[in-house]
Amino acid sequence: MRIFVLAGFIVVLGLCFFATQIPVSITSDKVEEAVSDAVSESELPVDGDIVEQVVLRSLEILDAGQRRRLTYLFGAYIIIWLVFMLYVLRLEQQQRLLNQRLTQLEIISDVQETDQEQ
Amino acid sequence: MGNLTTKIIGVITALLIFISLYLIFGYAPIEDTMFEVQKIFYYHVSAALTVYLAFGLNCVFSVKYLIQRKPNDDLLASAAAELGLIFCTIVLLSGPIWARYAWNTWWNWEPRLTSTLVLWLMYVGYFILRSALESDRRSVYSAVLGVIAFLDVPIVHFATKFWESEVHPERGAKFDIELPMLYTWMVALLALIMLFVYLLIVRYGMKKAQMRYEVIQQKHLREAA
Numbered sequence: 001m002r003i004f005v006l007a008g009f010i011v012v013l014g015l016c017f018f019a020t021q022i023p024v025s026i027t028s029d030k031v032e033e034a035v036s037d038a039v040s041e042s043e044l045p046v047d048g049d050i051v052e053q054v055v056l057r058s059l060e061i062l063d064a065g066q067r068r069r070l071t072y073l074f075g076a077y078i079i080i081w082l083v084f085m086l087y088v089l090r091l092e093q094q095q096r097l098l099n100q101r102l103t104q105l106e107i108i109s110d111v112q113e114t115d116q117e118q
Numbered sequence: 119m120g121n122l123t124t125k126i127i128g129v130i131t132a133l134l135i136f137i138s139l140y141l142i143f144g145y146a147p148i149e150d151t152m153f154e155v156q157k158i159f160y161y162h163v164s165a166a167l168t169v170y171l172a173f174g175l176n177c178v179f180s181v182k183y184l185i186q187r188k189p190n191d192d193l194l195a196s197a198a199a200e201l202g203l204i205f206c207t208i209v210l211l212s213g214p215i216w217a218r219y220a221w222n223t224w225w226n227w228e229p230r231l232t233s234t235l236v237l238w239l240m241y242v243g244y245f246i247l248r249s250a251l252e253s254d255r256r257s258v259y260s261a262v263l264g265v266i267a268f269l270d271v272p273i274v275h276f277a278t279k280f281w282e283s284e285v286h287p288e289r290g291a292k293f294d295i296e297l298p299m300l301y302t303w304m305v306a307l308l309a310l311i312m313l314f315v316y317l318l319i320v321r322y323g324m325k326k327a328q329m330r331y332e333v334i335q336q337k338h339l340r341e342a343a
Binding site: 008012035047065066068070072073075076077080081083084087088092094095098101102105108109 | 132154155158162178211216320328335343
């Protein structure tokens, strides 16, 4: 049971780590290309550099917002699994202690039986 | 309960948890106001409902123990309370993360949060009482406290109806939830209930073994004396 929970926790932790590392799929090259296309298609006079800067800044803001939200989301799930994992580890520890006590009791019982036979 | 049945429940629980995590992160759509943070809801609310179930079982077995005085009922009641406390801890830890993003504060002394904290403290008291008393008085006193502590569960549930809450939606308030979100929540709820059932069986078995050990040990001590 302990291995199952540990493995589960590591998988969730890995997923969380990699999910927060997802790079922005819209790169500055793509933005430059899209802005250039939009400016050339526009019937109104537009300053391409200014539009590009505005779009890039908007993307930065969106990216920062998403990273912040993902940190909250995965922070919550990590805590949830951490609580379960610590609880199961405690159960495992208690079970081990109980087994040790039972073994000691069996030894004492065997010694008492031997004494009675003698 | 047989070892095989416990293992089957364990495997089903593991599968449900895996499916629920996939649904939460890969299937459920992103909500319009809270965006990705809304996904905390699936485990937060499910854990809260599992807390009701756990403390409800604690109350039922406590009453049963007070009537019939069967030690197994006391063991089941304490196992349910222990798991309820674990799930309540999860609710109290995941809630503030939601609160920080939604309301820009980690904690708010509003009715539902406060009554949930009181519920958690009451069951912490339940275990302090159990560890402080000797076995004969422990079962009776903790059963009485279990019944009293359960009175806080309806207060938690109806807190938003009794008092005005600025943050939690009023109980029974109509809120639109998309079907994929509803299915995801149902699976997450089922996964946590199954996890509760599985851990309850394991914990009950352990408590029973511990009780048997104590009985045998006392018998040996008497014989040795």
